[in-house]
Amino acid sequence: MGEPLLSLEGVSRVYGEEVLVHALRDVSLDIRAGEYLSIVGPSGSGKSTMLGLLGVLDLPSSGTIRIQDVEVNTLPDAERSRLRGQAIGFVFQQFHLVPHLTALGNVETALLYRNLSRKERRRRSLEALELVDLGNRHDHRPVQMSGGEQQRVAIARAIVAEPLVVLADEPTGALDTRNAANVMEIFAGLRSDERAICLVSHDLDVAGATDRRISMRDGEIVGDEWQGSVS
Amino acid sequence: MRRFRELVGVALAGLTARKIRTFLIMLGPILGVAAIVSAIGINESSKGDLKAKLRELGTDLIVANAQDQIGGFGSNPRIPEEATARVARLPDVVSVSATLQLSNIVTLPFAEASDYYRAFPVPVIATTLELPATLEVPLVSGRFLNDYDESSGARVAVIGKDLANEYGYMANEPRSIELNGISYGVVGVLDYVLLEPSMDSAVFITFANAVEDWDIEEPDPSRLYIRAPTNTKYVAEEIPTVVSLGGPDGANTSVPTDLLDAQSQVDENLNNLTKMMGGLALVVGGVGIANVMSISVIQRSSEIGIRRALGHSRGTIALQFLFEALVVGVLGGILGAGTGAGVVWLVSEMRGYTMILSVSGLFRWALVSVAVAVVAGLYPSNKAARLEPLETLRLG
Known part of the structure; x- marks a missing residue:
């Protein structure tokens, strides 16, 4: 197992001013290259807060977030955003595709403002879509696709920039069983030695498919188990 | 980029x-x-x-109209002939023309058309010879009145373009018109006068003819057209004094383009x-x-x-x-x-x-x-x- 790609060190997140809500309390976690892990817990356990912090979409009230060796919570927004775009790929429960863009356009969005030619963006996006078996649907808009297909487009968008970590929030939550299984197969296929995949879910079947399971309750990590072979 | x-x-x-x-x-x-x-x-x-x-008109044309200083009812004010020469001698003035509109003249293209044309009075204007130059209006055809016409008293006339059209006058056609039964030879057609559209359907004759054929006694004009390219405003202000010289005759002046x-x-x-x-x-x-x-x-x-x-x-x-x-x-x-x-x-x-x-x-x-x-x-x-x-x- 390599150096940590993403790490939280004594991270707490408190919301509110008059009434304080401790969403996360003194959490430390390292995610290393090659890991396929899940963060599970009941509603209100702090897993979404954890995902926001891991994805650098939110900043901790205290503690440190590092992407590789870079401490991100002190960086200015532009720098932090650039790092987020390079290091992290997101998949959301509600897909969050831009409705007026085609599948290809949605995937290409992840490659904008990176000094890539249009041709290069297109080539890489088509490759990503091929990987999720949607190469022939690249010119379709989200409204013309099923939920499972939309989620596969979202996965293509998450991996097209070759991030260090793919963070997926309830990736099968809005899918039927067949599509959910298909999406889980894709995640399993995305595992590599350079990349970590982290699924956040309350679904124990999803958690069961991963190698490492982190359990959360009341804003704290209450379990960190290895379930499969550690690569 | x-x-x-x-x-x-x-x-x-x-x-x-x-x-x-x-x-x-x-x-x-x-x-x-x-x-x-x-x-x-x-x-x-x-x-x-x-x-x-x-x-087209230029902003340097002054019009001076005779004005009776006493302003009596029914008066028919005129500018003394010698005043025209005085105005012409002003330093900024390059050209002066004098006109007098004659009244009660029946103008016909030919005698036989009298029944029809009697109802439409046509202005007859006695003018000095410089009128086209002062107004900067060319002739459509023929020539304007000249020194010979003035000195010999030959009965010749120049007509406005609208009148020429109405009479069906063709360029340089030997033709005469009847002014109260007196025949005048048409020698030219004046182009449109934007500043005085009434001239477009007028007949122009010399002052010599006006004195000879119509009872006007003296060749005194009622209106002067003055071209003064420099100090136009001051010349316009000065002209009434130059015309009257303290006497009973007067004039008021205007620069028509001021209105535009x-x-x-x-x-x-x-x-x-x-x-x-x-x-x-x-x-x-x-x-x-x-x-x-x-x-x-x-x-x-x-x-x-x-x-x-x-x-x-x-x-x-x-x-x-x-x-x-x-x-x-x-x-x-x-x-x-x-x-x-x-x-x-x-x-x-x-x-x-x-x-x-x-x-x-x-x-x-x-x-x-x-x-x-x-x-x-x-x-x-x-x-x-x-x-x-x-x-x-x-x-x-």
């Missing part, structure tokens, strides 16, 4: 995705710019005709008013852009959230929305300028104006539209940039 192109691409994709909404927010700048461009263009075009007229000039000044005020109204329309358009784009930011919060998650910074998001406003301003400006130009063309065609439209003016107002749109886009762009991605993405 690549980043700029990408931003424009994203902005265009955002705008074309909601075509009707985009068109509606573009209506503000379109109407504002079109209103200003058409108002100014129509005004300029109508004023352009006035200016062309002014150029004043007319174009009035139009300038109208111009400013329409500019203000167009400006107001643009401001209202700007408020519309800010309003609709702010609503759009809320509607597109999920898109903003995902873009933030994909690594777009707050600044990039702000620029994306600012570019949308910019595109609205540019397209609105271009369409508005085009619409305005179309309106100016249509009105010019309908009213017979010579269309005058300044390209730099079109460009300037299109730029104002861009500026208004960008300023209007500042608030929604800032609002979009400040959205917290976590709040818009609604995580599990």
